[in-house]
Amino acid sequence: MSEVVIFFLMAALALGAALGVVLAKNPVHSALLLVTVLVAIAVLFVVQDAQLLAAVQVIVYAGAIVVLFLFVIMLLGVDEQESLSDPVRIQRPAAILLGVIALAEVLFLTGHHWATGAEKARGALDDGSGGNVERVARSLFTEFLWPFEVTAVLLVAAVIGSVVLARRSNRPTTDDVDESSGEKVSAP
Amino acid sequence: MRLLAAGDPLFADGLDFGIVLIVIVKTVVTFALLLVLVLFYIWFMRKVIADMQNRIGPARAGGRFGILQTLADGIKLFFKEQSVPDSADPFVFRLAPYLSIIPAFLAFSIIPIGGEVSMFGHETYLQLADPEIGVLFLLAMSGIGLYGVMLAGWASGSKYPLLGSVRASAQMLSYEAAFGLAVVAVLLHAGTLSTRGIVNAQAWTSWDSFATSWYWTVAVVSFAIFLVAAIAETNHPPFDLVEAEQELVGGFVTEYTGMRFAIFFLAEFMNLITMSAIAVTLFLGGPSGPALGFLPADGTVNVWLMPVFWFFAKLLFLLFCTVWVRASLPRLRYDQLMDLGWKWLIELAFLAVMVTAVVLVGRDEGWNRWVVVPASIAGAVAVLGALRLCMPKRSELVEEEA
Numbered sequence: 001m002s003e004v005v006i007f008f009l010m011a012a013l014a015l016g017a018a019l020g021v022v023l024a025k026n027p028v029h030s031a032l033l034l035v036t037v038l039v040a041i042a043v044l045f046v047v048q049d050a051q052l053l054a055a056v057q058v059i060v061y062a063g064a065i066v067v068l069f070l071f072v073i074m075l076l077g078v079d080e081q082e083s084l085s086d087p088v089r090i091q092r093p094a095a096i097l098l099g100v101i102a103l104a105e106v107l108f109l110t111g112h113h114w115a116t117g118a119e120k121a122r123g124a125l126d127d128g129s130g131g132n133v134e135r136v137a138r139s140l141f142t143e144f145l146w147p148f149e150v151t152a153v154l155l156v157a158a159v160i161g162s163v164v165l166a167r168r169s170n171r172p173t174t175d176d177v178d179e180s181s182g183e184k185v186s187a188p
Numbered sequence: 189m190r191l192l193a194a195g196d197p198l199f200a201d202g203l204d205f206g207i208v209l210i211v212i213v214k215t216v217v218t219f220a221l222l223l224v225l226v227l228f229y230i231w232f233m234r235k236v237i238a239d240m241q242n243r244i245g246p247a248r249a250g251g252r253f254g255i256l257q258t259l260a261d262g263i264k265l266f267f268k269e270q271s272v273p274d275s276a277d278p279f280v281f282r283l284a285p286y287l288s289i290i291p292a293f294l295a296f297s298i299i300p301i302g303g304e305v306s307m308f309g310h311e312t313y314l315q316l317a318d319p320e321i322g323v324l325f326l327l328a329m330s331g332i333g334l335y336g337v338m339l340a341g342w343a344s345g346s347k348y349p350l351l352g353s354v355r356a357s358a359q360m361l362s363y364e365a366a367f368g369l370a371v372v373a374v375l376l377h378a379g380t381l382s383t384r385g386i387v388n389a390q391a392w393t394s395w396d397s398f399a400t401s402w403y404w405t406v407a408v409v410s411f412a413i414f415l416v417a418a419i420a421e422t423n424h425p426p427f428d429l430v431e432a433e434q435e436l437v438g439g440f441v442t443e444y445t446g447m448r449f450a451i452f453f454l455a456e457f458m459n460l461i462t463m464s465a466i467a468v469t470l471f472l473g474g475p476s477g478p479a480l481g482f483l484p485a486d487g488t489v490n491v492w493l494m495p496v497f498w499f500f501a502k503l504l505f506l507l508f509c510t511v512w513v514r515a516s517l518p519r520l521r522y523d524q525l526m527d528l529g530w531k532w533l534i535e536l537a538f539l540a541v542m543v544t545a546v547v548l549v550g551r552d553e554g555w556n557r558w559v560v561v562p563a564s565i566a567g568a569v570a571v572l573g574a575l576r577l578c579m580p581k582r583s584e585l586v587e588e589e590a
């Protein structure tokens with residue numbers, strides 16, 4: 001009973017806040033509402049016994065990713081209200097069409113079995129012993145060890161790549177020399 | 189559905205009115221305890237620093253030791269006018285203090301304050317909640333607490349608070365990595381995330397348990413990193429660049445007045461106390477300590493009182509150390525802060541985790557520990573040296589920028 005009540009409360013909160021993310025005029029308000037969505041979904045995870053997932057959701061998404069969004073908003077000063085006129089006319093109808101297709105897909109899939117082949121979302125949580133964290137750790141470091149390690153290498157490569165690219169653009173090249181004065185344009 | 193407090197034996201067989209009542213009592217007591225701790229910590233801090241600087245310190249309110257000074261300050265702030273600047277974002281400006289204080293309180297709820305006791309006929313832990321995800325909950329809460337600081341600076345709509353909050357959030361993000369990695373070494377030893385499980389793994393069994401059972405000896409590098417990162421994470425001196433008066437006026441709290449300012453102040457000290465309590469839990473055995481031998485082992489004193497006494501004794505020791513640091517060290521420069529966090533603490537914490545993992549695998553496999561431990565430490569030092577050699581020197585960096 002309490003599960004149902006919490007589900008509807010959190011689902012309503014998540015949907016309302018998600019609408020707010022799109023409709024809010026101020027990007028900082030949008031980011032805050034996004035955090036509300038993420039936390040509401042984390043609560044739903046806790047109700048489903050997926051405590052680890054809830055913690056990771058809050059730490060990674062609310063604690064790191066949205067903070068980075070906020071950083072960008074604050075440092076680049078884009079917190080003025082954006083103009084809503086669209087240079088590419090076709091974008092808006094295309095977005096609506098794709099949204100409708102995605103919604104239909106989700107509604108179609110919920111009536112059928114899961115794409116991963118699992119019968120239900122809880123899957124591995126229902127069988128086996130030990131706590132939530134233990135079971136996730138076991139499957140991560142036995143069955144899925146190879147994809148896990150490959151993902152780690154991929155992420156490291158991405159980080160190093162971005163550092164290399166960011167530092168290269170910092171070096172003064174001939175393009176950066178201002179023709180009129182002959183002085184080097186300072187790096188951004 | 190299991191609640192966040194699932195580990196507690198209180199919830200073993202269903203809920204009834206009595207259990208709900210116990211939880212409510214525990215919540216109120218924990219909240220009051222944290223508030224009183226903050227009140228006395230601030231008084232204690234002012235008194236100790238005054239002593240170290242040959243001053244008298246607070247001596248008026250509440251007798252000749254000025255013990256009620258903080259309470260008087262709090263009441264004064266409570267009755268002051270609260271203003272909202274014209275250029276502020278009014279809703280976020282009002283919201284930010286609560287985003288700061290609620291996570292600070294929630295993080296304290298996972299601290300084991302005492303042992304397992306019997307309350308109104310129910311067995312329960314002397315701790316508000318014992319979630320399975322334990323320490324991760326703390327990390328999640330410090331992640332949410334960041335929003336309070338960040339949004340306070342942004343919503344004030346003026347320059348110094350914004351600079352202060354960008355500094356604060358950059359600092360907290362940077363040190364969160366080192367902080368998390370320092371915790372990992374303890375988690376590897378204990379094999380659980382639950383704070384109760386970690387404390388139980390450090391139980392007092394013989395007179396030398398303080399060195400053999402508590403984790404501060406086997407994870408001494410992580411302990412040191414943890415203490416530095418925890419002070420930096422809570423923005424306390426010598427890492428209080430957030431409110432460097434001569435550069436930023438008051439940092440992100442510049443535009444705040446009255447009770448809203450007091451809430452930020454409270455949250456900051458709550459975080460410091462929570463971090464010290466977490467250090468006690470992870471590295472110093474939490475409530476574990478010798479019982480009084482001449483009293484019965486299952487009597488009220490040894491079950492209720494002694495674990496609580498040991499917890500507070502250790503907490504007081506660490507809190508004294510924070511005051512000591514505050515009184516003795518000058519504030520770091522911003523580049524020193526970032527160098528320390530990114531170039532030293534994260535590396536060292538990583539290597540400490542790896543050495544711990546190797547030693548633990550060696551123990552499970554029955555390898556000779558007199559070979560495994562020195563070899564893994566030597567390997568870690570070699571990696572550290574190689575990394576140092578790869579890093580460009582400061583003079584080269586300065587040259588490149590110029």
